Amino acid sequence: MKSLPELLEEVKVRVVPTEREKEKVLTKVEKVRLRLERAFSKLPYPVEVLLQGSVAKDTWLKGEMDVDIFVRFSPELDKEEIASMTLSTVKKLFGERRCVERYAEHPFVTVRLLEMNVDVVPCYRSEKGEWKSATDRTPYHTDFVLSKLSKEEKNEARLIKRFAKGIGVYGAEIKVGGFSGLLCELMAHHFGSFLKMAEAMARLRLPLLIDPMKYYEGREDEARDAFGTGFIVVDPIDRKRNVAAAVTQTKLNEMVVASAAFLNGPSIRFFFPKVKDLSLGQLKRKILAEKRQLLAIQIPKIEAPPDILWGQLYSARDKVLTIMKNGDFDVMRIAAWTDEKRISLIVMELGTTILPHLKLKTGPPVTSPHTLRYLDLYAGGGAAAGPWIQEDRLFILARRRYTEAATYLKKAIKEYVKAGAIPSLVAKELESGAKILVGGEIPASLKGKDAGAFLSGFIDGRPEWMRSVWAESVRKKRT
Amino acid sequence: MKSLPELLEEVKVRVVPTEREKEKVLTKVEKVRLRLERAFSKLPYPVEVLLQGSVAKDTWLKGEMDVDIFVRFSPELDKEEIASMTLSTVKKLFGERRCVERYAEHPFVTVRLLEMNVDVVPCYRSEKGEWKSATDRTPYHTDFVLSKLSKEEKNEARLIKRFAKGIGVYGAEIKVGGFSGLLCELMAHHFGSFLKMAEAMARLRLPLLIDPMKYYEGREDEARDAFGTGFIVVDPIDRKRNVAAAVTQTKLNEMVVASAAFLNGPSIRFFFPKVKDLSLGQLKRKILAEKRQLLAIQIPKIEAPPDILWGQLYSARDKVLTIMKNGDFDVMRIAAWTDEKRISLIVMELGTTILPHLKLKTGPPVTSPHTLRYLDLYAGGGAAAGPWIQEDRLFILARRRYTEAATYLKKAIKEYVKAGAIPSLVAKELESGAKILVGGEIPASLKGKDAGAFLSGFIDGRPEWMRSVWAESVRKKRT
Numbered sequence: 001m002k003s004l005p006e007l008l009e010e011v012k013v014r015v016v017p018t019e020r021e022k023e024k025v026l027t028k029v030e031k032v033r034l035r036l037e038r039a040f041s042k043l044p045y046p047v048e049v050l051l052q053g054s055v056a057k058d059t060w061l062k063g064e065m066d067v068d069i070f071v072r073f074s075p076e077l078d079k080e081e082i083a084s085m086t087l088s089t090v091k092k093l094f095g096e097r098r099c100v101e102r103y104a105e106h107p108f109v110t111v112r113l114l115e116m117n118v119d120v121v122p123c124y125r126s127e128k129g130e131w132k133s134a135t136d137r138t139p140y141h142t143d144f145v146l147s148k149l150s151k152e153e154k155n156e157a158r159l160i161k162r163f164a165k166g167i168g169v170y171g172a173e174i175k176v177g178g179f180s181g182l183l184c185e186l187m188a189h190h191f192g193s194f195l196k197m198a199e200a201m202a203r204l205r206l207p208l209l210i211d212p213m214k215y216y217e218g219r220e221d222e223a224r225d226a227f228g229t230g231f232i233v234v235d236p237i238d239r240k241r242n243v244a245a246a247v248t249q250t251k252l253n254e255m256v257v258a259s260a261a262f263l264n265g266p267s268i269r270f271f272f273p274k275v276k277d278l279s280l281g282q283l284k285r286k287i288l289a290e291k292r293q294l295l296a297i298q299i300p301k302i303e304a305p306p307d308i309l310w311g312q313l314y315s316a317r318d319k320v321l322t323i324m325k326n327g328d329f330d331v332m333r334i335a336a337w338t339d340e341k342r343i344s345l346i347v348m349e350l351g352t353t354i355l356p357h358l359k360l361k362t363g364p365p366v367t368s369p370h371t372l373r374y375l376d377l378y379a380g381g382g383a384a385a386g387p388w389i390q391e392d393r394l395f396i397l398a399r400r401r402y403t404e405a406a407t408y409l410k411k412a413i414k415e416y417v418k419a420g421a422i423p424s425l426v427a428k429e430l431e432s433g434a435k436i437l438v439g440g441e442i443p444a445s446l447k448g449k450d451a452g453a454f455l456s457g458f459i460d461g462r463p464e465w466m467r468s469v470w471a472e473s474v475r476k477k478r479t
Numbered sequence: 480m481k482s483l484p485e486l487l488e489e490v491k492v493r494v495v496p497t498e499r500e501k502e503k504v505l506t507k508v509e510k511v512r513l514r515l516e517r518a519f520s521k522l523p524y525p526v527e528v529l530l531q532g533s534v535a536k537d538t539w540l541k542g543e544m545d546v547d548i549f550v551r552f553s554p555e556l557d558k559e560e561i562a563s564m565t566l567s568t569v570k571k572l573f574g575e576r577r578c579v580e581r582y583a584e585h586p587f588v589t590v591r592l593l594e595m596n597v598d599v600v601p602c603y604r605s606e607k608g609e610w611k612s613a614t615d616r617t618p619y620h621t622d623f624v625l626s627k628l629s630k631e632e633k634n635e636a637r638l639i640k641r642f643a644k645g646i647g648v649y650g651a652e653i654k655v656g657g658f659s660g661l662l663c664e665l666m667a668h669h670f671g672s673f674l675k676m677a678e679a680m681a682r683l684r685l686p687l688l689i690d691p692m693k694y695y696e697g698r699e700d701e702a703r704d705a706f707g708t709g710f711i712v713v714d715p716i717d718r719k720r721n722v723a724a725a726v727t728q729t730k731l732n733e734m735v736v737a738s739a740a741f742l743n744g745p746s747i748r749f750f751f752p753k754v755k756d757l758s759l760g761q762l763k764r765k766i767l768a769e770k771r772q773l774l775a776i777q778i779p780k781i782e783a784p785p786d787i788l789w790g791q792l793y794s795a796r797d798k799v800l801t802i803m804k805n806g807d808f809d810v811m812r813i814a815a816w817t818d819e820k821r822i823s824l825i826v827m828e829l830g831t832t833i834l835p836h837l838k839l840k841t842g843p844p845v846t847s848p849h850t851l852r853y854l855d856l857y858a859g860g861g862a863a864a865g866p867w868i869q870e871d872r873l874f875i876l877a878r879r880r881y882t883e884a885a886t887y888l889k890k891a892i893k894e895y896v897k898a899g900a901i902p903s904l905v906a907k908e909l910e911s912g913a914k915i916l917v918g919g920e921i922p923a924s925l926k927g928k929d930a931g932a933f934l935s936g937f938i939d940g941r942p943e944w945m946r947s948v949w950a951e952s953v954r955k956k957r958t
Contacts, residue, residue, distance in 0.1 A: 385940030
């Protein structure tokens, strides 16, 4: 077995580009930047075209490079103007065919070039603290990382990023709710190394306050007043912002558990998980053999930028959870997923998809003014059994209107959509093309590797890293 | 429709004996008392043979007379002595064949004579406050009722008793946990009439303190310190005793609800309920048609005096409830019953008698020291699904060991009996002859009208008075 330092060295070899590789990347990227700079210089406004993101910060993962080029406008222009100028200039330069219009806080363009994807993002030349758009901070962040992080820390940031990716907690987008690239870099700077970060996470007790610029030194209470008592990483260029704000409790705790598990039994699989997903056919057989009580809503194509789509999908998932609970269904777990193109899924596993016919219904306290009306309603035999008096209350056994989860969900969704209680984009599709599927119908109705991988992961229940690490350790024990 | 006064008059005619009837009863009873007095006078101790109970107090219900004759001994004798002397003297006088030995706090004898049953009860000639046995208070109670209750109040006490009997809350014995005869008499004295009692009960708010001798006047706090904050009726001949102590919350509230219902729609059926029980065959068909999720334990003959038997049976019922809850079974209702001879039953209605195969199991909090051990246990695939991390905890789906209520209960009862956690008499029978029955098996395995009536009542769920009153009101509406 490899020692821990050997293991980390092996990961480093896989994530830190060599000097030669770095040079090659930077040369190529600079060419693209120059082409963009030339194109944007024709606009009637002074703009800067800046290399940003992990390539600029020297923290990108070997072979996983996404290039960010920011176009910085005067704060006097309005958001729509800078967005449309960016889109039209980029499209004109590279041809519409290569460009995908995308959206975070405001629109940006992804250009698909031969060897890389380049995001071209408009922003403002804002003074610190006078942010006009969320992307205005990025150039300052780049400066911070470049000037404050040592070369070693940048490479440790690469390890942290790879670990976060491996355990599925990388990315601040709504889909993930995890650790952004900047957050990984700030953690590398704060803890000094991946290993120290993992040790700190493994024994994490909230609140945790990381404050690179010591804005709140000696005034930690002030930070807690501003950010609450969770996981707080004060933005080094904006004392009012928590860089870790997007990290959900679940993702933070996945980091905690994975860190503890890694330290207890280091494995390359935390960084590079390998899982064998079941095929849709295998999934169907497994669901039927184990009588898994699954229920799914399959929703057709929803047209929206990813953050909007995932946001609405997660919110719909939470509504569905409420709906099912209101119908007395015991939802043991629920998840939502979309390929961002053709299909969205909300899948849940219930205690049972078929409820008993009768349920205990608590009536009024005996001393309530409603007692006589309650008797008038039920004492003549209107209930399946009762009313009876037990201690200080009346009770009946009532007949359920809906015993089948699928039937109930169909009806309840209609009512919720009608009442406007489900996010609009999902609601639209629910009304028209959505299908409700039970058990073995779910894999039978899915297509494609991605959907299969999602369902396989859901049925297994474990995060990928856990499946991968433990499969590895079982394999090792056997040999 | 009859007016309320007409209705109460009708009840009075049925429960108050005429003067002629009273005379006849008293003459007959006095003859029995004299025979007993003569027999007991042969003992080497001075004893008094006293007529007690409702006949002595002029509060018995026409045609439902049970005669109590107390034999009062010197407090110097011990309990076993006075019990055995009473038993042997009575048996010698009336012949063993007519005598049934019974047991409350100490043994007494029921003698079956031609026109009446006579309980012959030994007690002590105790001074007030120096009670040697619980029955010593009875002669003082009789004196109190005779001297303090007007003739009218005695007849109102008869109405209250009949109402309490009609709605199933009459009797302080463990089987019922309801209103004793003395309690009904004291309520008649306190409220002045059945109607005023019903009005007070219908709007009952606890604590309620009734204190005929005004022991606690101006010091009600003291009474609450002594008796708690429930339904308190201070014994007029013993300020330390709550005559209503045996009344359970459920029985008190049945009185509350029945009183409110009576005032809202007076009916003779509250006093004299008539119900049509389903036959065992009908019950079986109903259970199957409605998929009622019933489970029963049928226990053979248990040899014990009624209060002991019912006490152990109720305690076993509560244990069974705990057992079922521990096995995740949703017990919607549970009841116990015995014919006091051949059979005892614990019957329950479940949400479902068959649980799903999988259950959600909450694991340790992620920051717990047990997290790594938990992963070692389950992360290799030991659970049906998971572990996964949700918010601050680990979870798995586990396979249930027992999904069938009957199988589970059989196993659990064995363990509980082994651990000595079930009352001894019931445990003995559970170990040997008890049967666990599901659904339609229950009526199929029962015999006799009483068992059928109990099961019919359980399946219906309503108290008898409710079934009777509402059947009546439905009948009236139809005609």
